[in-house]
Amino acid sequence: MEQDTHKRRARLLEWSLTIAIVVVLNLLINVGLQLVVKEPTYEKFCPQTQILDNYSTKDSCLAVGGQWIEGSQAYPPKKVPAPAPTRPDGAFEGTPSYCNPSFTCSQQLQEASKVYNRNVFLVLITAGAVSLLIGFFVTASTAVSLGFTWGGVLSLVVGSVRYWSDMNEYLRFVLLLLVLGVLIWLGIKKLNDLQK
Template sequence: MGKKKFLLTVAIAIIFVFFIGYGIEVFHDAPESAKFCPEVYELTNESACQEAGGIWDDLLEPRAEGVKGIKESVPVKGYFCRNTKECYQEFETAQNQHDLVVFVVAIIIGILAIIAGVMLNKDAISTGILAGGVLLLLYGTIRYWRHADDVLKFILLGIALAVLIWLGYKQFDKR
């Protein structure tokens, strides 16, 4: 494969993954933490904090000497407003659901791209689509990896290994 074909292959693979990844985000919005947890960290009194849905903490002992800054000491407050644990849990649940959608769509399109890449006859294009499919499988798996249990991780790695071995025989072993 010449330099031009190689560059075309790499470009197709990378742009394919970006295209599908961006398409998933366009049609299934990722949750935004600001919609679940309001910005409360700058609030300086208890009533404003509670009205905004935050929790007021005044457990810290204020230090009169402050913290050494670049030019002058910055006083340390003995209080702060923080979000509830529930807002973080709700955001995490929404993020998990979104990651599952990304995983499923990326796996399905990745497998279809691998099959198409094996079946096409144009060397640079088919290899680019095939590589894009493999990268898409990787992208979907990485997005869902932290949510998967150990058995699912083992199965995913086994499937990935089987696909790569199959590709090796199908693509490179032409006896």
């Protein structure tokens, strides 16, 4: 009975160490990445001023790289028993024209974010692959081996999810094919070695 308790305790400690390695490894990769590669921020591309200008004309809006959205004239209301709301000058109300002054800088931020996400993807995929390989070749401790293996898997998942929407379809296919090939090779090579 005491031996069963000791085995359960040892397994619990192994899994605790494995989970801790997975979490700390991925935190380490991401914090290191933040130190080396700065994420683009809205404030850097679209600086906020204390006094906001009013861009009430199309020309003034376009001059600052804004996007002018034309308003629409509302159709005259149908005859209803109540009087239709009108402006003081008698014109029907519609949607007013307005300016989106941060249009160009927002597009620049989007483009910079795509490049940043691609770079993060490459780092996370590389770190995940290296971690997987370390996990398969570490034989001294099962917990450490599993920690590196699952840490690598998590890094691969996070990297892929982060860049998936911006990734070219052919790159997605090649990436999945490559990862599947490596996993099959590792499964055949290492798991056969463990069974011998």
